[in-house]
Amino acid sequence: MSALDAVGAASRPARGVALIAVLWIVAALAVLVTGVVQAQRSELRLAGVARAGLVGEAAGQAAIHLVLQRMAGGGARVDRLTRTGVDYDGRTIAVEVMPMTGLVDLNQAAAPLLAALLQRVGGLDEPQARTLADTLVARRAAGADALLDAPEELLSLPGVDYDLFVRLAPFVTTGSRGGGRVNALAAPYDMLLFLAGGNAAVAQRIADDRDAGVAAIDTTRLEGAFIDATVSSRYRITARVPLPDGAQVLAVRDVDLAAAAGQAAPWQTLRASTRWVAAARDGG
Numbered sequence: 001m002s003a004l005d006a007v008g009a010a011s012r013p014a015r016g017v018a019l020i021a022v023l024w025i026v027a028a029l030a031v032l033v034t035g036v037v038q039a040q041r042s043e044l045r046l047a048g049v050a051r052a053g054l055v056g057e058a059a060g061q062a063a064i065h066l067v068l069q070r071m072a073g074g075g076a077r078v079d080r081l082t083r084t085g086v087d088y089d090g091r092t093i094a095v096e097v098m099p100m101t102g103l104v105d106l107n108q109a110a111a112p113l114l115a116a117l118l119q120r121v122g123g124l125d126e127p128q129a130r131t132l133a134d135t136l137v138a139r140r141a142a143g144a145d146a147l148l149d150a151p152e153e154l155l156s157l158p159g160v161d162y163d164l165f166v167r168l169a170p171f172v173t174t175g176s177r178g179g180g181r182v183n184a185l186a187a188p189y190d191m192l193l194f195l196a197g198g199n200a201a202v203a204q205r206i207a208d209d210r211d212a213g214v215a216a217i218d219t220t221r222l223e224g225a226f227i228d229a230t231v232s233s234r235y236r237i238t239a240r241v242p243l244p245d246g247a248q249v250l251a252v253r254d255v256d257l258a259a260a261a262g263q264a265a266p267w268q269t270l271r272a273s274t275r276w277v278a279a280a281r282d283g284g
Helices: 003-072 111-120 126-140 151-156 162-171 189-195 200-211
Strands: 082-088 091-099 234-242 248-256 268-277
Touching: 003 082, 003 091, 003 234, 003 248, 003 268, 111 126, 111 162, 111 189, 151 162, 162 189, 189 200
Parallel strands: none
Antiparallel strands: 082 091, 091 234, 234 248, 248 268
16 A cells, blocks of 8 residues: 555544534534524514504504593483493504493492402302301401502402402402492493393393393393482593404503592593404414
8 A cells, every 4th residue: 555545544534523523513503593483483473462562552552542532522321331442553453442330449339249259250158258248348347548549459358369359450459439339321241230130131131231232221130229310520541452463452541530630631640551362273
């Protein structure tokens, strides 16, 4: 074997190792590039979702503002839960107007109403419900400074954990300025179901008659001690804005149409929030 042949034979293993190393480097770079591309796509997707959510929130608040302008413009007083469509930015946004007296006011409701809500909705047994209701009423008796500023302050009461609060939250408020009972015609369906003692047929009939604009609605099958027809100047307005992926943005604003002196707008915003509702899945 010549010297050149010996050198060639010795270099072949080295070239093979170098080739393998290059292939590993190429594979590693391919994985890295793929990861970077996927991360960028995810970031773009998340940015798109966030942008759609912000646009949806702005559209929802704009729709609420348009409804408030109508309400403050001297039109007929809204004395029951109503729904309307608002055309804005090339789409129709569903807006619900609910007098706040359609909820249980934690600062005004009597102990029997509070106890019934805690038992039927909160899932407490009767002694627990009565005890907690009495505790809340006793706290209120301490004076105006002891009143709850927001439903979340329920969590400060002994015996109220987060799970209980979540169950109660859709049914309660702290600032309806009503008469301490629930205006059945202003109440959402779940509240009607509570007032009907769980009778879904009764609750659905009242909701359907209300949506159909029936003038005189029979509420005699609801619990009479818990209802009245009081309407104050306070409302909860909810706008549902559809997003391209099928989800929805819910913009919610609690307002008082009796604006305080010096207010620039003819209403006062008491509370505002926004949440997303995920798109329904097929078969879900």
